[in-house]
Amino acid sequence: MHSLDLTGMTVEAVKEFGLGRKEAARAKNMFALGLLSWMYNRPTEGTIDFLRSKFAKKPDIANANVAAFRAGWNYGETTEDFSVSYEVKPAAMAAGTYRNISGNLALAYGLVAASVQSGLPLFLGAYPITPASDILHELSKHKRFGVQTFQAEDEIAGIGAALGASFGGALGVTTTSGPGVALKSETIGLAVSLELPLVICAIQRGGPSTGLPTKTEQADLMQAMYGRNGEAPVPIVAPQSPADCFDAALEAVRIALTYRTPVFLLSDGYLANGSEPWRIPDIAGLPDLSVEFATEPNHTDAKGNPEFWPYLRDPETLARPWAIPGTAGLEHRIGGIEKADGSGNISYDPANHDLMVRTRQAKVDGVARSIPDLEVDDPNGDAKVLVLGWGSTYGPIGAACRRVRKAGHSIAQGHLRHINPFPTNLGEVLKRYEKVIIPEMNLGQLITLIRARYLVDAMGYNKNARHAVPGRRARRGADRDVIAGVDGS
């Protein structure tokens, strides 16, 4: 333990710039960064360049910060308090060009990429809400891609406008967090009934109600899964890291466009604001998301005349045709009232309703045929315990599994990207293990789905707190719990 007068030394270091004590003290983070840069043998040019450009218009502030940074570095170099310094070897990473990216930025880029790859203009309807607003800010800067951003009067109008744009043939997207999802529920149900593409980006935060707007939680899974009136199945895609938000956004759009359905992209505050190195993808390798609008009648009426049936489905995907206004001969009316199979006319027939309920469910279930199997990480190959997670807990669960392995035990990690529907091999994977542990930042939502669907006696491990790096004692306790599971005790 080393103690040092951080504020005092910082104020001393920057006194020549004539700042007040309070302002001068604000540079102490740079003193600390300078000291750490010395301690870990990090290059200093990048930081200094950053400070000079960040405060280009305020040279006094720039100079003070640079001085504090250098003072911190020099303090490490000259004081004899520290006997060692460290050099951290670069993490083992695949070859390529990298950049830093946060989850919300990656998600926004993923949506822009999906727009380019589909050839559809992106329309974002959104109402500001923490921690999702940055996606609105980001997308509003990218009009050169044909992106329209609409800051609506409320959450309901945000998704309503997005759905209206989808009806018109745009890629409709809305961004929000838990309380906003609640407000959007009715419109999501309408999108289920209209069978139009729509992506709902839900950046989860602590709940219920206003809850903890700036803290993360995974407690909106059930809301995404079931939070609507009637049988209203919606596919759910969950990114597992900040950079993964890019791929997850493309995947959510793929499902929405292919199956003509609203899709939840379920991120959270930790992913949204966290960042990590991202290997910049090759544009040529991005998926082709092009769609075909209906242009011709698809049915013949009783008199033998061609007509258009908006609910005549693709036999493989069960998706209905997407005929956009402006297409002559395909004029049709759709709405939230139950529709007759095929013709799409209003139908109150109970047998038809039963068929439509089952068909909408079958369509979403069928998404499973287009998603990869769940892959399990089990380096020893003899694990009896599977830790199954979803979303932003990927990193912490992986770290915990590595510790368990380091302690001489075997353990398998599986992480779900698709929560509705599940990958087709999930049932078989779960049965391979004697124990299944499901850690979540909620009181057990994925586990409820898993237990109900597969009749697996999974164990929950539930925390409603941020991914704090736990103290050593707490970490040992958690590991012990897991190892107890491994040992079958």
Place this chain on the structure above:
Amino acid sequence: MTDVVELGFPSLGSIPKTDIPQRAADFKTDQEVRWCPGCGDYAVLAAVQGFLPELGLARENIVFVSGIGCSSRFPYYMNTYGMHSIHGRAPAIATGLASAREDLSVWVVTGDGDALSIGGNHLIHALRRNVNLKILLFNNRIYGLTKGQYSPTSEVGKITKSTPMGSLDNPFNPVSLALGAETTFVARTIDSDRKHLTSVLRAAAEHRGTALVEIYQNCNIFNDGAFDLIKDRTNGADWTVRMEHGEPLVFGTDSSRGVIRDPENGMLTVADVNEVGKDKIVVHDAHAEDSAYAYALSRLSTKDLPYTPIGVFRSVEHPTYDDQLRGQVAAAEAKLAGDHTSELGSLLRGQDTWTVD
């Protein structure tokens, strides 16, 4: 048609036209119309189907979006594109559609409950944004679909199923509300006056921006006779102020009544023309930039409707939200050196990268 000013804005330029002559029947669908016999909605449907052929727009480029309520069944009966959405949300949905598609003529069909109760927020924001939407607000001053509760336009003291001792809350005047939201086109008409209804619809269609048309519509089941005062064949004219741009606001069976500016307080009021003299009668100016004049006109009808102006209260030309939104996108796209794909490459790459071998 002379009832309503011909505004002549080149507003429909972005919507494809058809050379094939259209008839009202072309706009009818094969769906059975399910309103109650005698409902005022039939007259509005017939008027809309009757006047659309005049516009000469390609039928596939017309969209009707509705919310929930009796009037919101309207899209099912229009052989255009249509969406019967959810309660109160049609203005929001239509805003997205109109923004995304410059080439569409987008109509919203809504009622007093749909637009002013559950959808009040969406309505006022659509109005203030001035999106290219034509909003037909069927006002029957009652909830019809849910079988007879009072609505936000019902008069105070209304006895209904949900207010057996009389309703307590003050009603909205939809025209005043719209003018308060700075709506660029506001008009009122009546279901039973086909000629007037048609002329107002035409003026609304020609307006670039949001047009709000309040249509007094009789619900003969739950609120029959709500507008009998002004519909009365003998005395109705005594209560109905027919507004025409550039014409003095004179009305009444023998043109004996007129709208004047009250010398006491500057407000608009009704006076006997012979008493005050013709030169005191206000000449209607639908293009007045300040909405205060149109607002004052709207206040002639109180909650009990003694004097009811019909026609165009206000029609001014302002930039529309959706035109400007598309304008921003077009300006940004015009600066693009390459195509979207190459631009995507530089976006993803960003400014600060490093390479791992």
